[in-house]
Each structure stands twice: as structure tokens, then as C-alpha cells.
Amino acid sequence: MEDHKTQTGSRVFKYKLDFYYQQSLLYLITLILYAGIRGTFDFDRLPTLGSDPLLYIIILFVLISFVVLLLNRARDRKLIISADKIIFHNKYREQELTLADIEWFHIGRERKVRTAGISQVVVFKSKSRRRSFRIRIGRYEREKELLHEMQRIAQATPKGKRPMFGAK
Numbered sequence: 001m002e003d004h005k006t007q008t009g010s011r012v013f014k015y016k017l018d019f020y021y022q023q024s025l026l027y028l029i030t031l032i033l034y035a036g037i038r039g040t041f042d043f044d045r046l047p048t049l050g051s052d053p054l055l056y057i058i059i060l061f062v063l064i065s066f067v068v069l070l071l072n073r074a075r076d077r078k079l080i081i082s083a084d085k086i087i088f089h090n091k092y093r094e095q096e097l098t099l100a101d102i103e104w105f106h107i108g109r110e111r112k113v114r115t116a117g118i119s120q121v122v123v124f125k126s127k128s129r130r131r132s133f134r135i136r137i138g139r140y141e142r143e144k145e146l147l148h149e150m151q152r153i154a155q156a157t158p159k160g161k162r163p164m165f166g167a168k
Contacts, residue, residue, distance in 0.1 A: 010087075011149055013140040015077035020069040027062045034058055079140055081149045088133075103127045105157040107150055122150045124157070 035055065080087035088095040105124040120137035135150070137143050 010080050010082035011145070013079040013081070013142060013146050015072075015075075015079075016139055016141055017069065017072055020065070020072055024062070024065040024069050027058070027065045031055075031058045031062050079135065079146070081146075081153070086153070097126055097133070099153060099157060101127050102153075102157045104159065105154050106159070107147075107154055120147055 038052065038055065074091060076089075076091045078089040080089055084100075085096055085098045087097070103125040105122075107120070107122050109120060120143070122135040122137065123132050125132040137147050137150070140146050
């Protein structure tokens with residue numbers, strides 16, 4: 001098993017790309033099946049395979065899904081948690097937030113959004129930023145370990161209740 005700690009003792013949680021892989025594969029299989037069925041059988045009322053608009057639409061979906069997958073892979077999103085800070089990392093920048101800078105911290109559930117079967121969400125407000133941060137646990141690898149780390153942070157920070165419906 002690969003160790004997910006850095007040299008400084010920080011824990012690194014990579015952003016999951018499972019959904020993007022599944023989506024791309026599903027569109028590709030749909031394209032292969034559609035082209036296979038259309039190429040094998042002769043349908044009198046349908047346009048030829050070369051001028052079939054449905055085929056072009058499926059190809060467009062396949063291309064878009066692979067581009068989105070590649071872009072998300074290239075972003076290399078990670079959540080790095082150390083003893084005194086949380087770092088939001090991607091290929092282009094890192095946003096570092098010290099635990100002392102957290103105004104309030106809330107671990108709860110989202111009823112409307114279920115990511116990978118998990119509806120846990122962590123919301124916290126920084127003293128130096130107007131908007132709050134939102135971390136959906138199910139979008140990162142090793143959800144249980146991430147939730148445990150978030151609970152550790154929650155014990156050391158002030159509790160807060162998420163505002164309902166965006167109200168302040």
C-alpha cells in the first residue's frame with residue numbers, strides 16, 4: 001500500500017477522477033455499439049452512416065468527455081492536510097489556509113448532492129476570505145481517512161452552523 005504522507009507529515013488526498021473515466025468509457029462504448037449496429041444492418045429510412053447526425057452527436061460527446069477527463073487529470077487537484085494548515089493544491093497554484101485563520105468549522109451532510117455514495121460535506125469560513133470553503137468528502141480518495149482528519153481539525157477550531165439557503 002502506498003504511503004500518502006509527505007516528508008513533513010502532511011496527508012495528501014487526491015481528487016477522484018472515477019466519474020470522468022466512467023463517463024468517457026460509457027460514451028465510447030455507446031459510439032462503438034451504435035456504429036457497429038448501424039454499419040452491420042441496412043436501415044432504409046435512416047441516412048447513411050457517413051451523414052448520420054446522431055453519429056456525429058455521439059462522437060462530439062466522446063470527444064468532450066475525453067477532453068474534460070484530460071483537463072481534470074492535468075489539473076492534478078489535491079487536498080493536503082498538515083498539523084497546522086490545509087492546502088488546496090492544483091497544477092497552477094496552491095491556496096494555503098492555517099487552522100488559526102479558521103473562523104468556524106462545520107461537518108455535516110448534504111441531502112441534495114451525493115458524491116460516490118457519500119453525502120458528507122465540510123464547510124468552514126476563513127477570517128481572511130468573504131466566502132466559505134466547501135469540501136465534499138466523497139470527491140477525494142480515502143474518504144474515511146479524510147473525514148477523520150476533518151474531525152481532528154474540527155475539535156481544534158470553533159464550531160459553526162452553516163447558513164441555510166445562502167443566507168448570512
